[in-house]
Amino acid sequence: MSRLPHAPRAHPDAAAVAQRLLRIIRQTLVELRPDTAADSPVSLHSVLDSDLGLDSLTRVELWSRVEREFGVRLPETLFASAETPADVLEALLTCAPTVAAGPRGSVERLPVSPQERLTPDAAQTLNEVLDWHVQRHPQRIHVRLLGENDTPEDISYLALQQGAGAVACGLQRRGLQAGQRVALMLPTGRDFLYGFFGILLAGGVPVPIYPPMRLSQIEEHLRRQAGILANAEATMLLTVSEAKLLARLLKPQIPSLREIATVAELCAEPGSFLATPRQARDLAFLQYTSGSTGQPKGVMVSHANVLANLRAMGKALRVSADDVFVSWLPMYHDMGLIGAWLGSLYYGVVLVLMSPLAFLARPARWLETIQRYRGTLSAAPNFAYELCLGKLADSEIQGLDLSSWRLALNGAEPVNPDTLQRFAERFAGHGFAPSALMPVYGLAEGTLGVAFPPMGxxxxxxxxxxxxxxxxxxxxxxxxxxxxxxxxxxxxxxxxxxxxxxxxxxxxxxxxxxxxxxxxxxxxxxxxxxxxxxxxxxxxxxxxxxxxxxxxxxxxxxxxxxxAKDLIIRGGRNIYPYDLETAVGSLPGLRKGCVAVFGSGDPASASERLVVLAETNEQNPRVRQRLQQQIRRVAVDLTGVPPDDIVLAPPHSVLKTSSGKIRRAASRELYERGEVGRSGRPVWRQLLRLLQSAVWALLGRGWRSVRRACYAGYFWALLGLLGSLTWTAVLLLPRLSWRRRLTGGAARLFLRLAGIPLHIERLDRLRHPEVRVLVANHASYLDGLLLCAALPPEFSFVAKRELAGQRIAGPFLRRLGTCFVERFDLQRSAADAEHLAAALRSGQSLLLFPEGTLSREPGLLPFRMGAFVLAARADVPLVPLAIVGSRMVLREGQWFPHRGAIHLHICAQLLAPGPDWRDAIKLRDSARAELLQRLDEPDRLRLTG
Missing domain, CATH: 2.30.38.10 (Luciferase; Domain 3)
Structure with a gap:
């Protein structure tokens, strides 16, 4: 719906309805935008975003209030198309007075394959993934698209391939060459799915960019996207028909752009496409972060990147073909494109796909859809969970059943612990399991997923x-x-x-x-x-x-x-301050170069508020009001969202570095303390106090860096000195007991002089004269040294045979009575195992690292069976040793030590129930459980298994 140039058509109650509507808007502004409500006069022709500052999140509240007040259900398309209160009034006057219904009780079962893995593990490209599914189950539902009023449209794997093939044919007829970029500016729907894969099948590289929310803003929107199109050197643009004419006006600014077409136009051209071979290393698509404007950053995602990430995420989430993914996430966003769609494609998961506007206009539809289709997977930014808490009345969720929802991923913006707790509490009575909530971390530069918590x-x-x-x-x-x-x-x-x-x-x-x-x-x-x-x-x-x-x-x-970056995330959209600061600073009446744009936490929405702090000398209230409106319009034009707060401050309120750069974090701190422009405290005093804090923080960081560097030099110098003296003495001393006691004393001296406290718990468990097998976790290069310092001298280390041949370590370890074992030659390894068994029979206790190696990553690695088989067959006790803290002091692959305490816990001894292999496995599992109880690290066996 376009903006109305005149008042709504005649209606007997139009004036009364208009007054009620304007009253609701004013009240909403006062409650949600108290800082700017007084400066935003409301009329039927006020522009909702640029004049009134109503962004998509605020519209959710306004829409729900209007529907409750008038007892109607507004069209979902109005959420995007309405520009003024007059547009809303026009819809109100034509809506039938109906009460919004609660959640549907019916459940629609989708055809899924219980516990089946439908994964093309050998595929090297996304093209091969689609081919694999088409060859095995062409008619299986891949996507169920939900349109207005939840009207479904099913797309099978074969239909996707055929639709994409028609697009590929049209692209190649228009001259698309392999590797060229094609931009997609399309809303969520069939055209986007066909267009994306059509570009891939034709050998091109898709470049998804977000479509305009309102057709009347296409011109401004295209201007914002010009930088992305130019950076990507897009040769073609696939968009909606309404945008074609205006998009052609951009051609002079984008020399590479030669074709602008709709998906329907490409599919109308008969013929077939020539399959273009693609390799794993080839670009699959370019992922531009939403908000990229002045300096576009298009992340290069190869086929190998995306498939590696899908496989890693699927393994972590245990995805299978019996899952149902419900998503309203935009397809231009990596979480919607990769996590929801391509992830569902790879694993044979049915994807129920909603429009983002369907969720924003009525958040309850997200939860209703999960219930209706028994959704098991769904993901959203934190603000979406907060909307479901703050904008849904109890009557709207009455009878809701979320018991099928096994994973509710929360990512793409900072996760609020209050949101997690309140969401779990409110929906627990509707079958939602608190363990389903999963805060995750990812970013486009990592393709998508980087860190996931354990399931359950x-x-x-x-x-x-x-x-x-x-x-x-x-x-x-x-x-x-x-x-x-x-x-x-x-x-x-x-x-x-x-x-x-x-x-x-x-x-x-x-x-x-x-x-x-x-x-x-x-x-x-x-x-x-x-x-x-x-x-x-x-x-x-x-x-x-x-x-x-x-x-x-x-x-x-x-x-x-x-x-660390100044990126602001508002409602799931990335906003880069510099571009907005530059544009606002050019407005007459504002001090150029004296504008700070930053995000400030909003407890009410558990998201970030977009704040514009601008310096001005203007004191006239009308002029200041006009400046605020201009700033709001510039922000909407440039970023697509209005600021949550605009602060016009006196000169020298925006903090800068000595070189003139905007100090956004310090300005935010001043803003959050309410001290911007405060009369009663001179600005110079505020600046002085903030400068003092910054100087102390800078000096503190510098001093800590110098102190760490000095400590590292002292650490290695001390180790080199004591180590060389100990090595010489060990080679000269005639008795093994003397050599071991000397080594233990030198290790204790080193730890003491290096300032590394070693706390030993239950050493008394090793003072009995008994033959034992000791097993310790291996977290650091220091583990051998600290065990020498802690353990009695009668224990012999077992080390890999490669160390025996080393020039310095070999003679030293042999003189300490170390037993060496072969890891790669099976025949020699069996002989070494027999030597170890003979050592146990002769009364020699042994110490082994069953992980066999160490890793920089925290966690207990899988165990090798040697130590446990030895203990079981020799019928001797096995004692687990838990080393805590050594990884923090000196991590594998890192030669920069840190001061810290180390704890060594001697666990209770364990006995194998018998001498066979199964008994050794039970002994291993018992030892592993003992160590995990005392280690503050995850179980890597469970993570990798």
Whole structure:
């Protein structure tokens, strides 16, 4: 519906209805936008977004109030098309007075395959994935599209391939060459699905960009997308017919763009397409983050990237063909495109696909659809869960049954612990299991998923001391419920085959519970940004990619704490401050270069508020009101959403660095304390106090970096000195007992001088003169040294044979009586096992690391069976040793040590029930359970199994 130039048509009650409608809008503005309501006069011709500041989230509240007040059900299309109150009034005057119905009680079973895995494991491209499904079950439902009033349209795998083939034919007829980019500016629907795969089948590279919400704003929308189209060097644009004419006007700005067409036009051209071979390393698509404007960043996602991520996520979530995925997520967003659609395609899952507008206009439809189709999987940003809490009356969810919903993924924006708790509590009576809530972490640069929590576990909340975390970045545990504590939500562990680390500003890996930059690597990590080498180089750190997010790790779990980048996430949309600051700063009446745009937490919506802080000398109320309206219009034109708050401040309110850069975080702090423009405290005093805080924080970070570097140098110098002296003495001393006692004393001296406390629990369990097999977890290079310091000298280490041949380690270990075993030669390995058994029979106790190796990632690795078979066959006790903290001091692959305490717990001894293989397996499982009880790390066997 276009904006009405005149008042609505004549109606006997039109004037009264108009007055009631305007009253509702004014009341909504006062409650939801109290800071700007007084500056926003409401009339029938006020523009909802630019004049009144009503974005999509605020419209949800307005729509529900209008429907309750008038007892009607407004058309869903009106949510997007309405521009003014006059448009809403026109709809009200034609709507029949009906009361919105509650959740439907009927359940519609979709054809699924119980516990069947329909996965093309050998496929190397998305094209091969579709071919695989078409060859095996061409008529199986792939997508059920829900239109207006839930009218369904089913798309089978064969229908998708045929529709995509028709698009591919049309593209090739118009000259599309392999590897060329084709932009899709289409809403969720059949045309997008056919268009995306049609581009792939034709050998092109799809570039999804978000479509305009209202057709009347196509011109402004296309202007915002011009930067993306130019950066991608798109040769064609697939869009709706209404946008074709205006899109042609962009051609002079985008030299590469030569064709603009609709999917219907491409499919109308008869013929067949020539299949273009694609390789795993080829680009599958370009993923531009929503909000990319001045400096577009198109993440290059290869076929290998996307398939690796789908396989990792599917393994973590245990996806199978009996799942049903319900999604309203936009198809231009990575969570909707990859997580919902391509994930469903790969695993043979039926995808029930709604329009995003269907959810925004009526959030209850999301939950109703999950009930109707017995949905098992669904995902959404945090704001969507909050909408279901705040905008749905009890009457709307009466009779709702969510018992089928096994995984409710929450990602794409910061996760609020209050939202998780309240959602679980409110919908528990409707069959929703709290363990279904799954806060996840991902980003386009990682293709999608980076970290997922284990299944079947309710959200894990970490309570940390506020002062310690904010001042020093240390996540010190606090008492749950403490009023002076921060709550952090765990996003789980890295998905299978991928790794995460937390580093400081110099790429030095930090110990656990220390905030730093989150970096990740793995087979689904993107190679960078398309035609943007500077940004690609900025985030690439060797084989690691910087997420530009801040986080810490504890017990192998990832806790997001903030964003190092200035990105603002508003209602699931990314907004980049710089472009908006530049545009606002050019308005007459505002001080150029003195505008700060930042996000501020909103407890009411559990999302972020978009705040524009601008300096001006204007004091006239009317002029200031006009400036606010202009800022709002500029923000809507540039980002698609109006600001939640516009603050016109006196000069020198926007904080800057000495080089003139906007200090957004400091300006946000000033804003959140309510001190912007406060009369009673001079601005210079506010700036001085903030500057003092910033200087102290900067000095603190610098001092901590210097202190860590000095400690690392001292650590290695001390180890080199004591190590060389000990090595020489061990080679010279004649008796084994003397050599072992000397080594133990030197190890204890090193730990003491290095400031690494070693706390040993239940050492008394090893003081009995008895032959035993000891098994310890292996977390760090320091494990052997600290066991030498802690254990009595009668225990012999068992090491891999490769160490025996080393120039320095070999002679040293042999002189300490170390037993060596072969890991790769089976014949020699069997002989070594016999030597170990003979050592046990002769009264020699042995110590082994059953993991066989160590890893930088937290977690207990799978065990090798050697130690347990030995203990079972020799009928000797086995004692597990739990080493806690050594990984934090010195991690594998990291030669930068950190000061910290190490704990060694001597567990109770275990006995195998018998001498055979099954008895050894039981002994292994018992030892593993003992260690996991005492280790603050995950079970990697369960994660990888």
């Amino acid at each position: 576990r309710a959200p894990l909340i970490d309570w940390v001391e506020r002062e310690s975390f904010q001042a020093r970045g240390r996540a010190v545990r606090a008492k749950p419920g403490s009023t002076d504590a921060l709550r952090m939500v765990s996003c789980g562990q890295p998905v299978p085959g991928h790794q995460v680390r937390i580093v400081d500003d110099h790429d030095i890996e930090l110990p656990e519970r220390t905030e730093g930059h989150l970096q990740f690597k793995g087979p689904s990590t993107s190679s960078g940004y398309f035609h943007n080498p500077q940004e690609s180089q900025r985030v690439r750190h060797g084989e690691w990619l910087d997420s530009l997010d801040l986080a810490y790790m504890a017990a192998g779990e990832v806790y997001l704490s903030g964003r």
